[in-house]
Amino acid sequence: MSRQPNTRLADLFGLAGWSKGELARLVNRQAAAMGHPQLATDTSRVRRWIDMGEIPRDPVPRVMAALFTERLGRVVTIEDLGLVRHGRPGKRRDEGRAQHPDGVPWAPERTAAVLTEFTGMDLMLNRRGLVGAGAALAAGSALSSAMHDWLHTDPALAADTPSFDDPLHVDQVGYDRYEAAPIGSQEVEELERSVEVFRAWDAARGGGLQRKAVVGQLNEVGGMLSYRHPDHLQRRLWGVAANLAVLAGWMSHDIGLEPTAQKYFVIAAHAAREGGDRPRAGEALSRAARQMVHLGRPDDALDLMHLARSGSGDQVLPRTQAMLSTIEAWAQASMGKGQAMRRTLGEAEELFVSDKADVPPPSWMQMFDEADLHGMQALAYRTLAEHEPGAAAVAQRHAKEALELRGTGRDRSKIFDHISLASACFIADDPEQADRYARLALTSMGANSSHRTWDRLREMYRLTGQYSSYPKIQDLREEIELALPKGLPKPRGGNDAQA
Secondary structure, three states: OOOOOOHHHHHHHHHHOOOHHHHHHHHHHHHHHOOOOOOOOOHHHHHHHHHOOOOOOOOHHHHHHHHHHHHHOOOOOOOOOOOOOOOOOOOHHHHHHHHOOOOOOOOHHHHHHHHHHHHHHHHHHHHHOOOOOOOOOOOHHHHHHHHHHHHOOOHHHHHHOOOOOOOOOOOOOOOOOOOOOOOOHHHHHHHHHHHHHHHHHHHHHOOOOOHHHHHHHHHHHHHHOOOOOOHHHHHHHHHHHHHHHHHHHHHHHHOOOHHHHHHHHHHHHHHHHHOOOHHHHHHHHHHHHHHHHHOOOHHHHHHHHHHHHHHOOOOOOHHHHHHHHHHHHHHHHHOOOHHHHHHHHHHHHHHHHHOOOOOOOOHHHOOOOHHHHHHHHHHHHHHHOOOOOOHHHHHHHHHHHHHHHOOOOOHHHHHHHHHHHHHHHHHOOOHHHHHHHHHHHHHHHOOOOOHHHHHHHHHHHHHOHHHOOOHHHHHHHHHHHHHOOOOOOOOOOOOOOOO
């Protein structure tokens, strides 16, 4: 017992709005439903958990996580509640807890357990039709500060330190998840192929339709990681976990589950590092940075990009470095830093063309091709055009290049390109061309589940205001208003969404 208040539990308890007696009764009822009828929690125990930092024994933390998840309508883990038991005295895993009270990063042996717990809760929310948008996003500076030292250490060195337990074994008791078992190379190959299928579906149709399947697959992989496999298989399994976690995060971001998405990006970075793939860990953090720019927090994005670059190690391919540069440039454009943005995009172009393709790119980089390079340049210049209208012409050129290069199966990216192009045309005082490209975007949106496309469309709608007296543009505005999915805010004339 720490004798210190559990501030995490206290904060969530306040949000839930229960009394201590109500929580005690709910814990007993939920525990009985989960097969533990002997539990007898009372008000005094709840008080000790909150006010004195007492950590109850299993299954109470899991029961509490399930209760708070359902009550708050978002994933709440044992870690979020501050109910994780530390290891035996003298074990090095506890050293980071004082430094990083937010629980990021967690100890290496916790990665598989956190992964399975979080995905299990996420699946429960899916089953009950709840949404997960009620939590607050961690600031980019807080994440990068917490993860800096951890990401810059070598996991192989940590594995050589003495420990009392197998660092890749987690307690099987209590998780409502896939019953794991050791697997072989054939099963790992099948999992790797499934990642490619999910990735292609996401690129074509958006994140909403297959997110639950990806989360379920990730939950199964977490169970597999609770067993110690031969090193070569273990590394590949961690790679699968990292790829699936990035996809789960990207799909969550795509449909507006922002805190859930951020958690998956952090899990992906942990999984990639456990597998010894620091470039993949950096790419996962760059996804969190892109999320921050989309949400109008470019300063947080730059904090995360600094960590993504420095933590990726010295084995990063030029094309990967180019991709990282385009994200940094978008953040700079959002802040109106035109000179810095142009310099960063110039570096991205040089890095991209310097990649000799003599080393096959990892699977997670195959989506970033020349079309994507132009698409990100178009987005950056279109964003800068809000501060420097002259940038709109360059945005149009890059958007057209991207559209010409886009291959089949990249439907969502084409929608983004059309919106970037239409927005740049409005800024450049060319409503006729803007109307054309906006309608091309609208015709494709019905078959896509990406909320981000609607966010960008709402931002483009703002630019139509000064042309609302044009009959064609007035018709376009009405079509956009009718096309927006029910439940999303109606577009306004002001700047209410980040491109």
